[in-house]
Amino acid sequence: MSKTDQDKKLVEAITSMDEDFAQWYTDVVKKAELVDYSGVKGCMVIKPAGYALWENVQKELDARFKATGVLNVYMPLFIPESLLQKEKDHVEGFAPEVAWVTQGGLEPLEERMCVRPTSETLFCDFYARDIQSYRDLPRLYNQWCSVVRWEKTTRPFLRSREFLWQEGHTAHGDAAGAQERTILMLNVYGDFVEEFLAIPVVRGQKTDKEKFAGALETYTIEAMMHDGKALQSGTSHNFGDGFARAFGIQFTDKDNTLKHVHQTSWGLSTRIIGAIIMVHGDDSGLVLPPRVAPTQVVVVPIQQKKEGVLEEAARIKDALERKGIRVKLDDTDKSPGWKFAEHEMRGVPLRVELGPKDIAAGQAMLVRRDDHAKSAAGLDCLADTVAGLLEDIQKDMFDRARAHLESHIYEATDWGTFSNLVADRPGFVKAMWCGSALCEEKIKEETGATSRCIPFEAGHLSDTCVCCGKKAQKMVIWGKAY
């Protein structure tokens, strides 16, 4: 097989996203070497390229948490059945989808335990012992861990039986403190996803039907994938004092009376990697925003055996590294075309091409991954040019994703328009809702769309529910979702 055939083969191996988006997604996660299927059904192996993305998400998000006073802790992996059952709504929500440990060592357990699907019950059990006085509040704890939910159908990153996430759990002296923290963390997520991952989101509140098991209120950031479907990308819950009453988490307040704490929890998972793929990717593979990209720039020498080429390429690599840019030099013996296709597949934001002619002209060629734009840049100030270009790419990727989001949000005030929009136009539909779960059910059954959220900036479209025609309560964003 000739080099050119190899190049072709690599590129041809991906399904076009317009042809079959689901297959395109599967091809990208595999060809960009983000994950591998494991011998354990529904669980994935996260490979170095995938895990490096998660490490960058962790590092940035963790710093943003800590800037708001959050401290990290670690709770046990297991939840005894009796503990899971303490809060009624919570156990109903999670018990059907947990994995049960029934034997430890050679002995059957006296009480079976589940592998945590989320850790509210463990944090509550701990806080009941840990919190005594108003001086102990607020408690702002978070943990990075894996959780298990026994899903029937699974897809890498989007839905798997085990996934990685962080879960924050806070306790406050009053309802206002809990509500403030719930919104604060939702905005930490929203800002992080927009600024760092270049993914615009709609921020809002979940309807009662869609809220977290045991929560008073759930808030969400919803992103729109390239195919117009929604991906719930992070959620923040206000529990009020429901868990505190179930678990007996009380403190002596300044007025010497015993009160229940008010709690929140909030989580963001490896699912967000699915969003990065499906918002930014194209038919050549992954496209990574520079801020989260493990490798921001790849230097590809052309005719690298010619005198001086590899030396100059190495000089460029060093100069970019000194500037704090994450750069790799690909000096393997593959053909340049093969290298181009490979690094495009992996989503490296910028490629620097450098051959004897470029060196003679005192320049290098810069090729952007996001829009394939190619430009020459002088070698004398290349690091500055590259740094500026990476910022441009980050901004342009966000702007393009925002334009895509905004141009795919429709409005409907009657059922015919609504159901046609959901059926024919990929995207979200804004429509008024009476507040009844029956209408939500009907909309889901008849169109496949679910209520994504009641956006913070809601607006008012009409006075009647798009489904039943009764008096409208709220404006909801509807859409098909992952």
Next chain:
Amino acid sequence: MSKTDQDKKLVEAITSMDEDFAQWYTDVVKKAELVDYSGVKGCMVIKPAGYALWENVQKELDARFKATGVLNVYMPLFIPESLLQKEKDHVEGFAPEVAWVTQGGLEPLEERMCVRPTSETLFCDFYARDIQSYRDLPRLYNQWCSVVRWEKTTRPFLRSREFLWQEGHTAHGDAAGAQERTILMLNVYGDFVEEFLAIPVVRGQKTDKEKFAGALETYTIEAMMHDGKALQSGTSHNFGDGFARAFGIQFTDKDNTLKHVHQTSWGLSTRIIGAIIMVHGDDSGLVLPPRVAPTQVVVVPIQQKKEGVLEEAARIKDALERKGIRVKLDDTDKSPGWKFAEHEMRGVPLRVELGPKDIAAGQAMLVRRDDHAKSAAGLDCLADTVAGLLEDIQKDMFDRARAHLESHIYEATDWGTFSNLVADRPGFVKAMWCGSALCEEKIKEETGATSRCIPFEAGHLSDTCVCCGKKAQKMVIWGKAY
């Protein structure tokens, strides 16, 4: 209760280490707020002060791994029983102490799965698919995760049913590559523990009896706790091609023949936090080496309500922060004595005291946690003085721990001396060994000491085994261990 009574109470609450070392340890982990017991038997809650130590360990160790080319990945939490059973020695070693998941959601599983006690089998299953050619080698992967071993008796950090660790798993094209990596990683551990945690270690090889289930050879770093007992602090295993044969991990070599890979694995866990406590701690609580300490310096204002005191204390905090020092200002309304005791308990390496008289004299008082030495330092160059002092503390703590280790290693060439030393002198005993597991068993049964390792710098004490008197093969370091 008066302030003075409170101060006293806090200090009195710890058992003296000479009186009851085990109780002292339990008191310190609790009073320094490192862990809490959880509602799950044998599992611990790692609190912020404990987790911050682990985060610092992770950050430093991860950087050292990456500097040797290691990449991070993530493997599933579960191992199907059939996968665990593929390597004979390995399953015999681990099957008796794993937790079994038998139900997922509402359905019993077709095949039960254990929660990973270690992930050799998962990495092997993956490598068998992932590795095709010599071009894929070496594979140098690591993961940070939690593992579960169903221990009967547990103690925080030292032995718990779940613990956090990293496990590196590498695959190489030949035996030499695997052996080189095994020793390299052992030395990464040794250097990290000595340089960052100020804990001197003995580096060496485990006897066959003490090696990892499935390994060809196991290497270890052994630290000596304050009570003279050993703590195995990190291990590195060479598997040869045993796992590769069991799992069919083959590659096409340059000569176009199919060969089995050679593998290694290496791990270090939250157990190391137990070592930090038991090597450096004293009767006032935890003593943290500056490099790993989450808070390196605490500024305690004296008569803080007097004009200018808090302002100057804040200026000092800012100056230290600008110098890159992790500093806290304790301006709570507790008494200075209470604050001193509290931060001593938590092991903060250096305390800066500052009152009106100090300010008038243009100085602050610096009090070292490790040796309680107190010195005055000018305010004009305080940050430099503090930075220098932190380095001194790090070095002095290592030197003291090394002196303790060296002065508690004894030698024995006959059984009487050996058994008396083990019985009467806390510490390690060097003695020659014939190489037979029977002698190891006998030594353990009759003295309680186990073979810690065959040190790299072994030396020769005599020609006969200290136990059976037959021809000696190797010099072994023996000791009681955690």
